[in-house]
Amino acid sequence: MAKGLADRVSIVGMGCTKFGEHWDKSAEDLLLEATYEALHDAGIAPDDVDAYWLGTLSSGKSGLTFSVPMKSDYKPVTRVENYCATGSEAFRNACYAVASGAYDVVVAVGVEKLKDSGYSGLVVSGGDTDGTEPNMTAPAAFSFLAPAYFKKYGLDAKTGKEVLARIAWKNHRNGALNPKAQFQAEVPMEKIIRSPLVAAPLSVFDCSGVADGAAAAVIVRTEDAQKFRPDPVYVKALSVVAGYGHGRLHQDYDFTTIRENVAAAQDAYRQAGITNPRREIDLAEVHDCFTPTELVIYEDLGFSERGEGWKDVMNGVFDIGGPLPVNPDGGLKSFGHPVGASGLRMLYELWLQFHGKAGKRQLDNPKLGLTHNLGGFPWQAVCAVTIVGKELG
């Protein structure tokens, strides 16, 4: 069981590229852009950094992916990968490195260059297998959640579709206010509902986009943070859990939840001393890879009671201006999902919101925020929940 860092580690600078189809930029270009933005934000130079953690799923292997373009002077670079939770995983390991005292200043950076593949969706090449695993696309895997949820809570197909569309509508509306988002336009409910089917009942607008991007954070021990800036962001909880395939093997998993979400959230809440997440957390950036994923996340993270998430969606609970804004930056829906970058991109929104720099989507003085990053499938996933705040204690 993770002990929790209890504010001992702080973020003192962040950077994030615009997310989108960067036909003119390589993964190296994006890494440099995000890293240098974070270093400038912290007021430091590359020489001040002791070690780097690089998160990427498939845009390169080993630390060399970063050290060569960065010319990082024989400093340690560790490449980490944990499916779609890769960005959060890079951040978590970097935090532990400074917490241990082994290093004083570290950088976590995540990147993914997806648009060079020639395919429209996320494509992950596997190892040498017997080739019998179902050849499912990611939207198909996550759309298992929708009919199961609808059936269990008595939503007819039309209502269910509206609930999912309402989630996409909200995230696009938020993304329209974000200059770094891939998609910066509101999308009417009717257009979302009528868009072509991808993995029934999911349509095109129920799926996150596919984008290139990078994001980075500079991390120090809190005792040193004031040397860099007066307003660091404090790390309250770092949780990563890896599922054991329970949902694939055991009939008592009913596809209306993702158990790894629950486990990671409970772990993180314990570390941060949170007992009522709906009331205590001011904003959350969650892994809306597909709209039904966001729907079950509300319930898994304790933002909604079981079976009530869909009503909270329709009542605007998670809108900007609602009691608990979720994905105020526009989410994966508006940003796409450059895998290694997403977890750090979520933290970047909290960073902006805590510093009052979120522009038109600025919330009223939020103090405690959560990011949630999910990889794999509903039946076997890795999940990261990170909690950060602008105040100590």
Add this chain to the structure above:
Amino acid sequence: MAGIVSYGAYIPYHRLSRRTIAEAFGEGGGTGEKAVANYDEDSVSMAVHAGLDALTGLTTAQLAAVYLATTTAPYAEKLAATTVAAALDCPAALRTADFTDTLRAGTTALLAGLETAAQRGPVLVCAADCRIGGAQGSFEKELGDAAAAFVLGEEDVIARLVDVHSVSADFIDQWRTFGERTVRAWEERFILAEGYFPQVKAAVEGVLTKDSLTPDRLAKVVLYAPNARAHAAAVKMLGFKPEQVQDPLLEQVGNAGVASVPLMLAAALEEAKPGDLILVVGQGQGSDALLLEVTEAIVKLPIRRGVKGHLDSKKTISNYTTYLKWKNMLAVEAGRRPQRKRPSVPAMWRNQRQNLALVGSRCTVCGTPQYPRQRVCVHCKTKDAMEPYAFADKPARIATYTVDYLTVSPDPPTVFAVVDFSGGGRVICEMTDVEPERLDIGMEVEMTFRRLYEAEGLHNYAWKARMKR
């Protein structure tokens, strides 16, 4: 003396109307329909299901041999009968062989199987074919896909072999050479006059003479024929009355090649009464005529899906182009997804029983069935206390599902389902032969053995789910 102990059949779910084929070329006419294997079916997968049907109420544990008759095996070099045996979870101490290269292979395999059964023990003989004719030709309309299977043995015989007569002739009527997918033939009048008619006549007269039988003594005649006209002419030539003749199923299934006679024989046995004499005539570079006598044991044979059950369960393909895609006869645009890479043969070998026979594991401590097989129990976490557990025959229902329009398939959209088995355990798998609009959580499904894909010449088989037939 050895005889038939049990029979089974498999006819694919899909049918193509001959009128649809004609209309695709702006032509008129076309009567009846043909059975069409889905893109993920082949002679091996159809043979497995005919075998399962024949094994209704029986086990594979006592089998001494598994024989497969087909002219459409997946490999030119690599046995197919072993894949059938593996899918049926047969023991390793087993004789296996493919009988091939002639449409007479069905009766040849039956005769070999009867001899093996007399010497060594029960034998499963499967016959399957899925030949294709070139577009717009007569073969395209005539040929259909199907399979049949028989368990042969010396105990509980439902039809004993009375006698047999075979003739051989190095006669070229139709042929496919290496690398050719479609059938070629010589002029039909020559084929029939010099080949088919004299060959079946010699075989039939040979066996009837041996047993001093007149044609009227026969309850049923199962007679191979390339098409309906030849069938009618041969019946007349041999002196059989219409009520004695087993329907060759050309209007419902088409000419199923090697499987034609076995399928007709299975249909004849469905209607047979104790004491009936059945004459079975296969043809192709000669002819085999088998005389069978039905015994009292046939009345005790458990119910199976059989020929009738499969004929009644069908869906008509509305587009000729769908048929062309399934038969890989249409140059379709490659999907904008990565090509399937070839499977790892060592991994296939390690996981063979799991993948081909759908055998997972069950924890001997807490009893939880699990698929794929595990070493540490998902429920009680005990390590290495598993026993093999078969899922293929367990009743199953849909826990949830999706209709995937993005996955590239010759039969889009692709349905994936979470399938929960009665007694515990679940698989996440593809569905096939599926009508997406009929799907619902809780719907009953059954598992079906299919060819997942071919890559770099390797064929990969596994189980999918389908709506209960």
